[in-house]
Amino acid sequence: MKAIRVHEFGGPQVMKLETVPDLKPASGEVMVRIHAAGVNPVETYIRAGTYARKPALPFTPGMDGGGVVAAVGDAVVNVKPGDRVYVAGSLSGTYAEQSLCTQAQVYRLPEAASFAQGAAVGVPYATAYRAMFQITRAAPGETLLVHGASGGVGTAAVQLGRAAGLIVIGSAGTEKGRALVAEQGAHFVLDHTRPDYLEELLKITAGRGVDLILEMLANQNLGKDLTVLAPKGRVVVIGSRGPVEINPRDAMSRDAAILGMTLFNVTEADMRSIHAALAAGLENGSLRPVIGKQFPLAGAPLAHEEVMKPGAGGKIVLEV
Ligand code: NAP
Numbered sequence: 424m425k426a427i428r429v430h431e432f433g434g435p436q437v438m439k440l441e442t443v444p445d446l447k448p449a450s451g452e453v454m455v456r457i458h459a460a461g462v463n464p465v466e467t468y469i470r471a472g473t474y475a476r477k478p479a480l481p482f483t484p485g486m487d488g489g490g491v492v493a494a495v496g497d498a499v500v501n502v503k504p505g506d507r508v509y510v511a512g513s514l515s516g517t518y519a520e521q522s523l524c525t526q527a528q529v530y531r532l533p534e535a536a537s538f539a540q541g542a543a544v545g546v547p548y549a550t551a552y553r554a555m556f557q558i559t560r561a562a563p564g565e566t567l568l569v570h571g572a573s574g575g576v577g578t579a580a581v582q583l584g585r586a587a588g589l590i591v592i593g594s595a596g597t598e599k600g601r602a603l604v605a606e607q608g609a610h611f612v613l614d615h616t617r618p619d620y621l622e623e624l625l626k627i628t629a630g631r632g633v634d635l636i637l638e639m640l641a642n643q644n645l646g647k648d649l650t651v652l653a654p655k656g657r658v659v660v661i662g663s664r665g666p667v668e669i670n671p672r673d674a675m676s677r678d679a680a681i682l683g684m685t686l687f688n689v690t691e692a693d694m695r696s697i698h699a700a701l702a703a704g705l706e707n708g709s710l711r712p713v714i715g716k717q718f719p720l721a722g723a724p725l726a727h728e729e730v731m732k733p734g735a736g737g738k739i740v741l742e743v
Contacts, residue, residue, distance in 0.1 A: 424442070424445050425440055425441070425519065425520050425720060426443050426518065427439065427441075427483055427723045428440075428481045429481055429482055431480065432470065433471065435467075435723075437470065438470065438518070438723045440720060440721045443519075446515060448495055448496035448499075448523060450497040450498050451498050452499070452514070453499055453523070453526055453529045454495070454523055455492055455493065455521070455523075456520065457520060459490070459741065460487065460542055460740065461517070461542040461543050461547070461740055462485075462727065462730050463487065463575065466484045466486075467727045469484065470484055476687065483517075484516055485516045486510075486511070486512050486513050486517060487544065487546050488509065489536075489542040489544075490507075490508065490538060490541070491506065491507055492508055500526070501526050502526065502531065506531060507531065507538075507541075508541070509530055509541030509542065509544045509545065511545030511546070511694075512527075512545065519720075527691055527694070530698050533705045533706050536705050539714045539742070540712040542738070543575060543738035543740065544701060544705070546575070547574075547576045547579045549694070549701070550684075551577075551583050552697050552701060553686065553693070553697060554580070555659075557696075559659055561635055563587060563589065564589070564590070565634040565635055566592065567589045567592065567636075567637070568594070568624065568633045568636045568637070568651070569592070569593040570594055571594060571662070571735075572604040573593075573596070573600030573735040574639065576662075578603065578607050578712075580637050581607040582607050582608060582709060582710050586710070592612070592627060592633065593605075593607070595615065601614060603713065603737060611624075621650070632652050632653040633651060633652060633656060634655075634656050635658075636652065636656070636658040637659050638658055638659065638661060638663075640663065641658075641661075641663035642666060643667070644667075645660065645663075645667045646669045646673075649669055654678060655679065657680045659683070660681065713736075714740055715737035715739055716729060716740075718739070718742070719741065719742055720741050726741060
């Protein structure tokens with residue numbers, strides 16, 4: 424089978440399309456024929472060797488995918504060959520024609536969702552759900568700022584927030600991104616490149632600020648976030664690309680909380696609960712993953728360059 428392989432950490436060009444042996448599932452494992460693989464920013468950090476978790480070389484990147492179960496090992500009870508599934512985590516990587524997964528990493532994909540949409544569920548939707556409902560408990564009627572709403576996690580957060588009865592404010596840096604955020608159901612949309620956009624946010628909330636912020640770029644925004652939180656407000660740091668200075672008094676005066684999260688810390692039980700909620704949303708149509716750009720498998724290096732550029736428009740996916 425064909426797979427992207429990384430033999431040394433480095434720039435996008437270290438990803439090469441190679442022919443490798445077919446995969447065979449062991450007990451408790453599932454082999455999925457991948458039709459589409461999701462591209463996440465974290466895979467660029469892992470490929471570069473700058474992330475806290477470094478896989479043994481050589482490896483195939485990717486943890487998200489959509490496809491069809493090709494074979495199952497003993498003791499697999501949740502799926503069978505021929506089932507349409509999405510993959511949320513993988514033992515062997517998803518930038519490949521075949522991927523080995525534990526059965527806990529494979530979930531049924533409703534007929535209404537395409538394989539590309541399946542590839543957009545794992546990391547982005549699980550992250551948005553975890554941040555909003557497990558790390559903190561967003562309640563209907565609360566006001567949510569999705570700070571960076573045009574990308575994979577952001578579009579998921581807007582849809583989840585809308586479905587849960589929150590008042591959703593989303594930000595994006597381009598005209599196209601803002602139109603997309605509005606289409607996903609945001610009640611208000613802001614331009615995070617404008618110097619006065621947080622003043623606009625305060626106007627929208629009649630000066631009170633927001634109850635909850637999901638933050639995609641904390642190194643730029645955390646200090647500002649604390650100034651637009653309502654009393655007892657919470658910021659959940661999802662993405663950060665460096666250090667940041669804050670004024671702790673902005674948190675103190677509001678009894679505010681700054682929370683962090685990484686999907687790698689989620690227990691198997693919490694993950695089951697997350698995907699049960701996501702499956703319900705995919706089935707009832709409240710969750711509709713948005714595909715931005717698609718590349719062929721051999722275009723993985725281009726996709727990695729693209730995912731780090733500003734001007735997000737949904738999820739970047741590799742067609743396999
Ligand atoms: P993505 O699809 O590339 O989207 C990036 C988002 O960040 C876009 O909405 C982009 O908006 C926005 N952004 C750019 N400049 C911004 C600014 N100044 N203020 C606010 N937002 C800004 O990436 P993603 O998959 O959604 O992931 C978002 C971040 O979360 C990444 O850093 C990723 O590594 C991280 N993440 C963390 C976890 C975790 O477990 N903690 C899981 C998934 C992702 P425009 O392009 O419209 O400007």
